[in-house]
Amino acid sequence: MRLFLALLGRDLALAGRQGGESGLALLFFVLGAVLFPLGLGPDPGTLAGVGSGLLWVIALLAALLSLERLFRADWEDGTLDLLAARPEPLVTVVLSKCAAHWLATGLPMAVIAPLLGSMLAVPGAHLGLLALSFLVGTPALTLIGAAGAALTLGARLGGVLTAILVLPLYIPVLIFGAAAAEGREGALALLAALSLAALALAPAAAAAALRHAVEQ
């Protein structure tokens, strides 16, 4: 627990201090949502049906953008070695870094999603659902992405590899996330199930991958 909190505090301080990947991801999210209406034309009829789906696609790409370096900086500067040499299991490290990543990207995305949604002509009654779907679904993006990022640590072009590895696993999250945002029945429950499954499986996979990277 001490490791979890210390690492969480440090990662949030890093995210706040240098903006870094999480700032970039949020910027990407906002810019994407701002640019789409410009490209598609301002007609609310065109936008209304696709708004929440678009936001989910942009969020997914933004998550990919920020996850590539989730473990890389710690791996390159030797921090990961020191953490791996500690008695606590590496799963704690993974969970802590995922929590920090989610707090710095997933949560702010859920907060600004209704604002961007109204720009994309999402009906007012659905804005709450949109935020809720982000709140429930973005942990899955972080956790699955963390496993991908850990697996590609040693590889050159790790970012591209991460995307190839992770995108197929992101597709169910995208489908149910967009469906939940539109208020389809059962979609929110399935989205929550995806996040919980990711919480159960991804940290162990990421920890094993980190151990392998350290032992290289």
Add this chain to the structure above:
Amino acid sequence: MLEARGLACERGGRVLFRGLDLALAPGEAALVTGPNGSGKSSLLRLLAGLLPPSAGSLSWTGGGEPDFHYVGHGDAVKPALSVSRNLAFWVGLAGQGSVAAGLEAVGLSALADLPARLLSAGQRRRLCLARLFAAPAPLWLLDEPTAGLDEAAVADMARGLEAHLAGGGAAVVASHVPLRVEAAHRIRLGAAAP
């Protein structure tokens, strides 16, 4: 404090060393020497539990959970955080210790509030070593601790190591720079048959 029996290390199908025995008692230091590529770093990573040995066994005889500091090639310094915040993270992990004492020991007290990105390579190394003095641990595993340090800092490090040993601590040190420290054990690598 640390007992190794018949340790062997194999990297990429090449045997770096085999049959290495070491029994380290409190107050003792082991000096690891050998040419580049002879497996000094691998030995220290192995002792830190970062590499599985290909043969042999390793046990902690210091009582309780293994408690040690490992200093590797990476400085594990975050450029965006201040000098003291960098050290505070490691002290927080250890659960006890003093940031001020650590910075004092490596002569970085005056730079405590500076962002670590402004440090020189040698100062970054000193910040990395400050962990040793800020949050005491009975065993130090030091891989080229003096890399990038100036003469005065090397002397400081040797004094710090001596004080650590005098206080009942133990250390395994791989270094090209001869540290003026009484070493109870000398491990010479590079003699193993390929």
